[in-house]
Every structure is written in structure tokens, then in C-alpha cells.
Amino acid sequence: MQNRKKYKEIIFSIICALAVVAISCNKDFVRTLPNKDYTDTAKASFGQRKVLYLIVDGARGASVNSANVPNIKALLPNSIYSWVALSDPDSTRDVSNWANMLTGVKKEKHKVLSEDFTGNNLATYPVFFERIKEEKPNAKIVSFASSATFKNKLTQGVTTSDLFGTDEQVKTAVVNNLNTDTAQLIVGQFNDIREAGAKYGYDNSYPQYKAAIEKFDGYVGEMIDALKKRKDYANEDWLVVIASSGGGKFNIPPNQNDNTVFSNTAANTFTIYYNPKYKQRVIGKPFTGNRYLGRTVRLRDTGIRAEIDTADIFNIDDTTKFTIELKVKKNEDKFFWPSILGKRPEWSSGHPGVGWVIYLEDAYWYFEYRGTKDGDYHQCRGGDLQKGQWQNLSVKCEIRAGRRYIRTYTNGVFDNEIDVTESGSFANNSKLKLGYLNGNGHGTPDVYVTDIRFFKVDVPDAVIGNYACETSISEGHPYYTFLAAYWPGTDGQGDRIRDVGPQARDFKLKGNYQWEDFNDLICPPPADALAQFVPQTADIPAQIINWFRIPNRQAWGLDGRVWLDQ
Numbered sequence: 001m002q003n004r005k006k007y008k009e010i011i012f013s014i015i016c017a018l019a020v021v022a023i024s025c026n027k028d029f030v031r032t033l034p035n036k037d038y039t040d041t042a043k044a045s046f047g048q049r050k051v052l053y054l055i056v057d058g059a060r061g062a063s064v065n066s067a068n069v070p071n072i073k074a075l076l077p078n079s080i081y082s083w084v085a086l087s088d089p090d091s092t093r094d095v096s097n098w099a100n101m102l103t104g105v106k107k108e109k110h111k112v113l114s115e116d117f118t119g120n121n122l123a124t125y126p127v128f129f130e131r132i133k134e135e136k137p138n139a140k141i142v143s144f145a146s147s148a149t150f151k152n153k154l155t156q157g158v159t160t161s162d163l164f165g166t167d168e169q170v171k172t173a174v175v176n177n178l179n180t181d182t183a184q185l186i187v188g189q190f191n192d193i194r195e196a197g198a199k200y201g202y203d204n205s206y207p208q209y210k211a212a213i214e215k216f217d218g219y220v221g222e223m224i225d226a227l228k229k230r231k232d233y234a235n236e237d238w239l240v241v242i243a244s245s246g247g248g249k250f251n252i253p254p255n256q257n258d259n260t261v262f263s264n265t266a267a268n269t270f271t272i273y274y275n276p277k278y279k280q281r282v283i284g285k286p287f288t289g290n291r292y293l294g295r296t297v298r299l300r301d302t303g304i305r306a307e308i309d310t311a312d313i314f315n316i317d318d319t320t321k322f323t324i325e326l327k328v329k330k331n332e333d334k335f336f337w338p339s340i341l342g343k344r345p346e347w348s349s350g351h352p353g354v355g356w357v358i359y360l361e362d363a364y365w366y367f368e369y370r371g372t373k374d375g376d377y378h379q380c381r382g383g384d385l386q387k388g389q390w391q392n393l394s395v396k397c398e399i400r401a402g403r404r405y406i407r408t409y410t411n412g413v414f415d416n417e418i419d420v421t422e423s424g425s426f427a428n429n430s431k432l433k434l435g436y437l438n439g440n441g442h443g444t445p446d447v448y449v450t451d452i453r454f455f456k457v458d459v460p461d462a463v464i465g466n467y468a469c470e471t472s473i474s475e476g477h478p479y480y481t482f483l484a485a486y487w488p489g490t491d492g493q494g495d496r497i498r499d500v501g502p503q504a505r506d507f508k509l510k511g512n513y514q515w516e517d518f519n520d521l522i523c524p525p526p527a528d529a530l531a532q533f534v535p536q537t538a539d540i541p542a543q544i545i546n547w548f549r550i551p552n553r554q555a556w557g558l559d560g561r562v563w564l565d566q
Contacts (some may be wrong), residue, residue, distance in 0.1 A: 049237045051185045051544050052174075052227060055101060056216060057094055057147075058194025059244035061085055061270035063204045067213040071221030072242065075274040080565050082283035085271040085535040087246040089261050089527055094194070095149060097245040097537055102127040102154050104541030104558040117153055125557065128541035129157035132185065135550045140182060144173040145189040159183070167192040171219040178226040185544070188223075190216060194248070202248025202265060239547045240274040243540060259388040259520060260288045261527040271535040273543060278565040286533040289521035292390050292471045294490030296518060297497070298331070299340070299435030300446040303511035306434040306497055313484055313503050314343055314454060315427035316356065316397065318371070318404075323396035323455040323464070323479075324358070327471075327489075327522065328365075331446040333387045335360035338445035339437035341452070344370070345430050349441030351377035355428045357437060358393065360385070360445065367395040367408055373424030380418045383410030390522040392451075392468040398458035407461075411523045412468030414461060434497070434507050448518065450489035454501075457482035469523035491515075535563060 061083040064072070075081075087097045091107055099112035103125045107113060111121040129141050142160040145151040146167055155161040160183075164170050167190045174188045196212035204210040220242065227238060247268040257263045262285055299305055308314075316322055326341060337359055339347045344355025356369040365382040385391050394409040397420070407417040434452075435445055451471060459479050467477060473486060485501040492515050497507035524530070539560035545552060546562045 048184070048235070049239070049548055050183075051239045051241065051547060052178075052223065053185065053187045053241045053540070053544065054174075054220070054223070054243070055098070055187070055189045056193060056242065056244045057097075057189070057191045058197045058202065058246065058248050059213060059216070059270065060197075060202055060247035060250070060265055061244065061268045062265075063202070063209065063247075064213055064244070064270050066204055067210050067217070069214060069217035069220075071217045071224065072272070075224070075240065075242075075272060076282075077280050078274055078276050078278045080273040080278060080281045080283070080563050081271060082535050083270050084262055084283075084285045085243070085269045085537075086261060086531050087244075087267050087269050087537045089264050089267040089531075092246065092249075092266050094147070094245060095153070098150055098154055098189075100537040101243065101245055101540050102129075104128050104131075104538055104545075104556070104560045106538050106559050109557065109559070115149060122156075127154055127156055128545060129155070129185070131541070131545060131556060132548060132550065133157050136184075136548070139184045139548075141185040141187070142177055142181065142183045143187040143189070144170045144177075145187075146170050146191040147189060150189050155187075158187075167216070167219065171222060174223050175226040178223065178230060184548070190219070192216065193244075194246075197248040202250045238275065239544070241272070241540060241544065242274070243271040243535075243537065244269040245537060258288055258524070259386070260524045261530055262288065269537065271537075271540070273563060273565075281563075281565045283534055283563070286530060288530065289524035290469055290471065291519070292327075292522040293519040294450065294488075294517075295492035295515050296448050296450050296489050297509060297513045298446070298448055298516055300331075301444045302436045304509075304513045305436045305511060306507035306509045308432040308505050308507055310505060311343060311430070311432035313505065314432050315425075317425040317427045318373075318423075321397055321399060321456070321458040323394065323453070323457065323459040325392060325394045325451070325453040325455075325464070325468070326358075326449055327390050327392055327451040328385060329390045329448040329518075329520065330360065330385055330387055331448075334362050335443055335445065337361055337442035339433070339435070339442070340365075340445050340447055340449055341432075341434055342437045343426075343430055343432045344428060344437070346439040347437040347442055348439035353428065353430075354426060355430055356426050358395065359442070360447075365393055365408075365410075367406060369406070369420070369423065369426050371420065371423030371426055374422050378418060378420065378423065380406045380408050381416050382408040383413070383415045385410070386524075386526075388520075389524055390448075390520050392523055394459075394464050394468060396455075396458050396464070409461075409464050409468065412465035432505075432507075448516075450487075452485075452487040452489060453483065454485040455479055455482045456484045471522055536560065539563065 065083040096107050099110045103110045105125045110125045141158040143155045143158045144162050151163045193212045196209045200206040200208040247265050250265045339357045339359045342357030345353035363384045366379045368379045370377040392411050403421045405417045406420050408415040483501045485499045487497050495509050499505045542558050542560035
């Protein structure tokens with residue numbers, strides 16, 4: 001229950017954060033961080049604030065952390081940093097990731113989706129240099145890049161924008177500028193690590209990739225040395241930002257793969273915010289879900305399935321209250337109408353026969369039924385299911401004010417409901433079937449299904465939510481005595497999936513089945529929710545704007561947040 005509590009705390013925090021945003025959006029005001037409560041500890045610094053912003057392409061956070069990078073790690077005692085920062089998990093294009101890092105909004109707003117920038121929305125969401133210029137027209141901003149696209153498309157509003165053929169030349173340009181210039185913001189864009197990853201592989205097990213990371217670290221050492229040797233350094237207040245625009249695809253070992261966004265190596269970045277007066281703040285990986293392990297059967301195609309012949313106890317008539325819960329891990333992104341659990345004569349086009357079925361469609365799931373009265377079939381949709389992740393599906397029938405309702409839940413969160421009062425009974429003489437259900441016009445499953453619970457009661461929403469991500473049920477469950485059947489589905493051997501409930505109605509396995517080990521997370525929070533707990537590429541413009549004490553105007557619509565060192 002402790003991990004479940006952590007999971008609920010995360011969701012509660014997200015809801016609170018969204019509530020704050022929603023309230024804020026109803027007021028027309030300029031938002032900034034009040035100095036009293038939220039200004040970082042570097043506020044005591046004197047002198048002119050300046051920024052050195054280094055963008056590194058293709059540098060996986062995990063790889064940079066494990067490489068020999070003494071210059072980068074020398075900054076950490078006075079940094080806010082994370083090795084599990086994230087780029088947009090749905091984007092693998094440098095241009096989209098750069099746009100996140102330079103506009104402060106995500107691709108849904110800036111619409112930089114291709115190298116030719118067709119259909120972009122930079123007029124509405126320009127690079128943040130232009131935001132700085134709005135407030136500080138005389139601010140000097142310089143950019144040195146190794147990519148022509150970066151220079152030509154994403155450096156509007158800068159005083160100087162130069163293109164170089166190598167990362168070493170970019171480094172030299174940054175060093176020379178630090179030695180001689182008065183710019184408030186210096187940007188350097190480096191590409192060698194990405195090129196090494198694309199050619200050899202995005203992991204330190206490839207010597208060329210690791211060498212590229214360590215060479216960049218040498219550049220960092222030279223640039224920081226030049227910064228600290230500036231003749232006016234004692235009278236300046238520098239924020240150094242070093243961040244990768246994206247990682248790279250690499251097959252990590254299975255024991256490191258938790259099937260969350262943090263196992264997406266292409267989205268794994270690192271972010272460092274350094275200032276000499278910062279306290280150290282390490283932002284690690286948040287809680288991602290309870291561990292679930294066991295040994296079960298993969299239900300797939302038409303052959304590997306399970307069924308119960310004497311299934312009358314699982315009939316649902318026109319007065320039955322029930323709750324069905326099951327854990328599902330699907331092995332494809334999308335499916336088209338395969339049954340995973342059902343009790344009806346067949347599962348075919350036209351939806352013939354009285355009964356019910358839980359099936360998959362596209363990325364989501366449905367509870368579908370046909371009753372004895374209205375003569376038509378109906379569906380109640382559940383939520384989206386992520387490939388490779390254990391998630392909990394719940395469906396129940398409750399009676400309120402004399403009306404019957406079917407309600408669906410995913411990971412304990414309510415999805416939808418439908419009034420079934422006029423539908424009549426779903427009862428039939430058919431078997432209860434797990435996996436493929438005979439018929440035509442529908443796809444076949446490829447899923448694991450475990451922890452199946454059949455209650456003859458409408459379990460309250462709060463109880464469904466509290467127990468959805470628990471991996472077993474015991475007498476401590478407040479509705480344990482209403483269980484008509486409980487199949488853990490993790491027997492690990494034999495030809496049956498045992499019912500340890502009061503009826504002992506076992507599923508008989510069919511086909512060429514095998515018991516397989518699994519060791520995964522259950523009910524991980526969605527990627528968007530998890531991403532809120534670590535730095536993202538779109539955060540950086542907001543961080544720099546705040547450093548310059550420029551109010552973050554609501555009209556700008558920035559997606560990023562400001563990270564504090566306390």
C-alpha cells in the first residue's frame with residue numbers, strides 16, 4: 001500500500017498543479033516569481049546577469065552521467081541538474097527539439113515538425129530571444145552553431161549568428177566571445193555527439209560515442225575557464241545552462257526497462273543549471289508504479305485461450321450488480337476488436353447473441369453487451385492502454401434511483417458510463433472465455449491477462465481507485481466477501497488458471513500455451529504526468545527569461561516551468 005500511496009500523492013500533486021494553472025488562466029496579469037518566496041538562492045548576487053547556453057545534440061543523459069566528464073561534474077555542487085531530463089518523447093527530429101529549447105513551447109504549439117519548417121507557428125510562438133528583446137531592446141545576444149538549419153531558422157532576434165563547420169570551431173568562437181565581448185546571452189550548439197551516435201550507437205558501449213561525449217566535456221572545461229577569467233567576472237552573475245536536445249535510440253537491457261517514458265532512450269536528456277551561488281539540487285526519476293512479477297500465459301491468436309464450461313454463476317441478469325476487474329498487458333500498440341474476456345455465444349460482425357465482452361479497439365478498450373429487451377448492442381468505452389505496461393481495467397453495473405448503469409475505469413480512474421436500464425438481461429448459456437472468443441469479423445488478441453476479479457456487487461468508485469493497482473486481493477479488501485471468483489493468473493504451471501474464490505471455477509487452458517515469467521511495473525502514471533517531475537527541454541527558455549528578471553507574460557503561452565535550487 002505504501003507504493004500505492006506514493007502513486008496517489010503524485011496524481012494529487014498533478015491535479016493541484018493543474019488547478020493552479022486553471023485559476024491563473026482566468027486572470028489577465030503578468031506572471032513572474034515573487035522574490036519573497038520563490039527567487040533562487042542566487043538572488044543575493046550583484047552585477048549584471050548573463051547566460052551561457054550550450055545545446056548538445058544526441059547526448060543521452062544516462063551516457064553523459066556514466067562517461068568520464070570531470071568538467072561537467074565539477075559544476076554539479078552548485079547546480080540544479082538531472083540525468084533523467086526529457087525531450088518530447090514523440091519527437092526524434094533535431095528541429096522539433098531545438099524549437100522546444102528556443103521557443104519554450106512544445107511542438108503542438110510551435111509546429112516545427114520537419115526540416116523545411118513547413119506549417120510552423122513561429123510567428124505566434126517565436127524564439128525566446130525575441131521575448132528578451134521585447135523587454136530589453138539593447139540586450140546583446142550571440143549564437144554560434146554547427147548546424148545551418150539551427151542558424152538560419154532559429155536565431156531570429158540575435159545580434160550575431162555565426163555558422164561553423166565543426167564543434168571545435170563553435171567552442172573556439174564561444175571562448176573568444178567570452179574573452180572579449182559584453183553579450184548578455186551566448187548560445188552554442190554542438191552536434192558531434194549526435195553524429196557519433198547516429199553512426200555507431202547511442203551508448204557508451206560504443207567507444208566512438210563515449211569519446212564524443214568526453215571530447216565535449218573538454219570543450220566545457222575550456223569555456224568555463226574562459227568565463228571565469230573574464231576581467232569583469234567578479235561583477236557579473238552568470239547562469240550556465242548545458243542541456244541535450246535529445247538522446248538516441250538504443251536497446252537498453254530488459255532489467256533497466258520499466259516501460260515508462262524514462263526507458264525511451266531517444267527522449268533521455270540531461271539538463272544542468274549552474275550558478276556559483278546555487279545549492280545543489282539533484283532531480284531524479286520519480287516513482288513510476290508498483291512492481292508486479294509472476295509467471296503467466298500469453299493469450300494470442302485463435303489458439304491460445306482459456307474457458308470455463310460451467311459458467312452460470314457469471315451470468316448477469318437485469319437486476320445483477322457486478323464488478324469485473326482484470327490486469328492487462330498488451331503486446332501491440334493497436335488492436336481491432338479482439339475479445340479478451342467475454343460470455344456470449346460468439347463474437348462476430350453484427351454483434352449477435354445476448355451477452356457481454358471486454359475487447360480492445362485501437363489504443364483503448366470497451367465493455368460491449370447485448371441484452372434481451374432492446375435488441376441492439378451497446379458499448380461503454382474505457383481508457384487508452386499503453387503497449388507493454390500492466391494496467392487495470394474495471395467495469396461495473398450499479399443501480400441509482402432505480403436506473404442501471406455500466407461504468408468503466410482504467411487504473412482506478414473513471415472513464416465513462418451508459419444507462420442500461422432498458423436493455424434487460426445479459427444472461428446466456430455460453431462459456432466464460434478468456435482470450436479469443438469464436439466468431440468472425442474481429443481481430444485476435446496478443447495480451448497477458450492476470451488478477452481477474454468477479455464481484456457480485458457494485459464496488460464503490462473509491463474502493464476501485466484505492467485497490468486498482470494492487471497486484472492481488474486478500475481478506476483485507478472491504479468487498480472480499482462478495483467475490484464470486486478470483487483468478488490470480490500467475491499459477492506458473494499446469495493446464496489451468498485456478499479460481500481461488502469460493503466457486504473454484506477454473507479456466508481450462510487451450511492451445512499450445514506456455515507459462516512465461518514477467519517482472520514489470522503496474523499502473524505507471526502516464527508520460528505527461530511523469531514528465532512534470534523532471535526538467536524538460538521546453539522549460540529552458542522560461543528558466544532563462546526568469547534569470548533575466550523578465551516577467552513571464554501570460555500572452556506568450558510558455559509551456560515550461562522554472563526550476564529552483566531549494
